[in-house]
Amino acid sequence: MRALLERHGIPxxxxxxxxxxxxxxxxAAAHQRVNKSTAWTVDEFQQLADRxxxxxxxxxxxxxxxxxxxxxxxVGALQIGCRVWFASETDDTSSDALVAMENAGSYVxxxxxxxxxxxxxxxxxxxxGHAKAVAPRVAVFDDERDVANALCAHLRTMGIExxxxxxxxxxxxxxxxxxxxxYVIDWLLPNKETxxxxxxxxxxxxxxxxxxxxxxxxxxxxxxxxxxxxxxSNFKAQLVEKPVQPPFLLSALVTDxxxxxxxxxxxxx
Numbered sequence: 001m002r003a004l005l006e007r008h009g010i011p012x013x014x015x016x017x018x019x020x021x022x023x024x025x026x027x028a029a030a031h032q033r034v035n036k037s038t039a040w041t042v043d044e045f046q047q048l049a050d051r052x053x054x055x056x057x058x059x060x061x062x063x064x065x066x067x068x069x070x071x072x073x074x075v076g077a078l079q080i081g082c083r084v085w086f087a088s089e090t091d092d093t094s095s096d097a098l099v100a101m102e103n104a105g106s107y108v109x110x111x112x113x114x115x116x117x118x119x120x121x122x123x124x125x126x127x128x129g130h131a132k133a134v135a136p137r138v139a140v141f142d143d144e145r146d147v148a149n150a151l152c153a154h155l156r157t158m159g160i161e162x163x164x165x166x167x168x169x170x171x172x173x174x175x176x177x178x179x180x181x182x183y184v185i186d187w188l189l190p191n192k193e194t195x196x197x198x199x200x201x202x203x204x205x206x207x208x209x210x211x212x213x214x215x216x217x218x219x220x221x222x223x224x225x226x227x228x229x230x231x232x233s234n235f236k237a238q239l240v241e242k243p244v245q246p247p248f249l250l251s252a253l254v255t256d257x258x259x260x261x262x263x264x265x266x267x268x269x
Contacts, residue, residue: 002034008052022051071100071107073128075159080128084109087122098123136258138182139174141165141198142214143189147242151184154246160253168198175201182210182258184249186242187231188223199235210258211235212249216242 005015020030049055068083084100096112099120138160142148145166152162165171183202185195202211215228232239238252
């Protein structure tokens with residue numbers, strides 16, 4: 001009911017008095033009607049519809065307690081479809097666990113700590129359906145097995161399905177299969193060879209994938225910084241230095257277009 005009245009410009013503090021005046025109710029009775037929609041009759045809903053120039057279906061849609069609003073719950077690197085019911089109170093949200101933020105007409109639910117300083121909405125209720133969240137798939141190549149395995153383990157904790165590769169030949173054979181939404185590729189191979197062939201293979205695929213180039217050898221002289229920078233520019237890859245900080249790696253993947261719903265998208269401008 002409050003959503004209907006607010007939609008027509010009636011402030012919250014006037015809801016009860018408006019209903020009382022419209023239906024000739026006492027203040028107590030009007031307050032009960034506003035706060036307990038189940039007390040309304042179909043005839044009264046029709047009277048409201050006539051008053052606001054809406055259909056009965058529109059009024060019922062605005063007052064039913066089970067309508068909710070479609071939204072996306074963001075959990076790490078995953079996004080899960082959900083429905084939310086916004087709280088009527090719009091005061092400080094700092095004590096809330098979750099809040100909703102509007103983005104181009106849709107709503108994203110996230111921890112309140114991630115929305116500090118930004119305009120957000122309080123959530124009274126949230127429902128998550130049975131639809132499966134789709135994890136993006138990322139291939140991680142490093143000829144040092146411990147490094148590749150550790151990076152995969154970190155990415156998995158962030159909701160990404162990561163697979164380790166230890167030889168360039170194995171990854172080169174799988175790239176054309178289109179199995180991955182993103183790639184994390186170390187720059188140097190044994191004998192100071194580089195992974196240019198892998199970078200080229202990723203970018204030659206019809207489906208654009210997020211691409212991160214790892215390098216940790218420019219400071220000790222094993223790798224030429226100019227050559228690394230040129231490769232990153234030519235293949236439009238994000239550069240991340242080793243030892244890798246997992247949050248920076250995830251940020252680089254997302255910046256280059258890794259969609260948290262599991263599909264590669266255009267890179268951020």
